[in-house]
Amino acid sequence: xxxxxxxxxxxxxxxxxxxxxxxxxxxxxxxxxxxxxxxxxxxxxxxxxxxxxxxxxxxxxxxxxxxxxxxxxxxxxxxxxxxxxxxx
Ligand SMILES: [Zn+2]
Numbered sequence: 444x445x446x447x448x449x450x451x452x453x454x455x456x457x458x459x460x461x462x463x464x465x466x467x468x469x470x471x472x473x474x475x476x477x478x479x480x481x482x483x484x485x486x487x488x489x490x491x492x493x494x495x496x497x498x499x500x501x502x503x504x505x506x507x508x509x510x511x512x513x514x515x516x517x518x519x520x521x522x523x524x525x526x527x528x529x530x531x
Contacts, residue, residue, distance in 0.1 A: 455504075457489035464489070466504040481508045481517055 448469050455464040464486045468476070476482050483495070484504050490497055495507040509517060 453484055455486045455489055456483035456507075457485040458491050458494065459489065462486075462489065468504075472501075476506050479508070480521060481514050483507055483509065 448471050450467040450469055451473055452465045452467055453473070455462050455466055466484050466486060468484065476484065482498060483506075485495075485507055487500065487503060487505050490505050490507055494511065494513050495509050497505050498508050499506040508514075
């Protein structure tokens with residue numbers, strides 16, 4: 444078995460609704476990044492410091508973590524998902 448580390452295309456997750464920039468991540472990188480529910484990738488100069496902080500800068504993109512209300516919304520969604528799970 445060969446685990447091929449292929450680049451995967453992701454859309455930039457910045458706040459601009461009209462943004463359609465693509466970011467290429469290696470499969471192994473994306474796995475590590477998206478392991479954290481608050482983390483997203485945006486094009487390097489699309490970071491909005493008011494709502495997110497840069498966790499890591501890489502070639503052509505930045506890994507950001509949502510802060511404040513945006514992060515709370517994500518937490519809320521996670522909790523709702525847990526609550527929706529059938530018991531038993
Ligand atoms: Zn963008």
